[in-house]
């Protein structure tokens with residue numbers, strides 16, 4: 303087992319150590335929730351101030367052209383593309399993950415006429431299942447089949463139009479084999495849509511290598527775009543010419559400023575747009591992506607696996623009362639770890655009071671995310687030390703830690 307001194311040594315030789323300075327982290331806080339809301343990159347404040355004062359305040363509506371606001375969805379999409387193994391013209395930053403899921407799932411059904419099944423797994427992130435339920439109820443002719451992960455390969459048959467899975471599970475962190483499942487979906491003539499919310503910026507993703515058709519993901523987790531940041535969507539080049547969005551807004555029109563009465567989809571990925579882009583949100587996300595410039599994602603992954611292994615080893619040794627809610631092998635996890643405990647909620651609140659921020663997912667999961675760009679090995683060691691202190695003191699039993707907030 304590594305000692306605190308070993309952790310300090312690891313930090314000294316960490317090739318990513320300098321990246322921490324690119325973030326504005328509060329003193330004394332160990333932030334293990336970048337899988338939910340990424341920390342604040344230092345350049346965002348000045349960049350937003352310039353956008354507000356100069357582009358909006360001074361240049362006003364001219365900034366759609368002079369500051370190129372109109373191309374932000376495409377420009378930011380092109381910056382996200384290398385992080386997910388896509389070509390620059392396959393990705394857009396726009397809308398929310400939920401809305402993008404609806405657009406792409408509906409578009410996929412149109413591309414597989416005569417098939418009526420959407421396949422997913424129970425326990426997928428709620429919005430994924432809710433959006434698919436809404437689409438099914440709206441269209442009437444669609445069946446949503448929800449099958450345990452291990453049975454998905456067998457459940458893929460000629461009735462399936464679309465497979466929708468989250469690549470890294472939001473609670474357990476378990477990673478699906480994207481290439482194998484996409485290949486199996488293609489074998490039976492189905493399309494595959496991947497939710498990359500817990501993958502983009504957390505581990506290397508290779509959409510093109512996997513032959514993936516469609517993907518979506520959040521901008522506010524490992525991409526650090528800020529609360530409610532715009533999401534992204536991916537449509538493979540092979541599908542773009544046939545793809546149609548059901549939300550056929552004017553920004554996805556071939557010529558928005560021709561103001562014609564008839565919808566005509568734009569060429570390529572731009573047809574995935576709906577309405578006016580969220581300029582300030584996209585500006586923040588664009589600046590946030592600077593922290594990935596020059597980062598070797600294989601190196602990031604190696605550190606992420608070491609951090610999460612270290613956490614799991616130390617936590618299970620020092621606090622045997624916790625169960626393990628994530629795969630044991632780091633290669634089978636994303637960049638997060640789940641511990642289980644019947645009293646997970648008050649324990650997490652007590653831990654947060656000690657300056658270690660993770661989160662709780664009902665019914666019993668304490669979730670910890672490891673962002674290699676700003677976390678140190680010493681942070682992991684100290685976080686477990688504070689968790690052990692919370693358990694040893696029993697302080698989590700205080701009634702105030704059981705007061706449930708709206709957001710857990």
Ligand SMILES: Cc1ncc(COP(=O)(O)O)c(C=O)c1O
Nearest residue numbers: 398399400427429468472497499
């Ligand atoms: C897998 C997954 N998909 C989607 C979302 C959220 O989507 P939205 O940004 O539309 O709320 C989350 C949020 O945590 C998520 O974990």
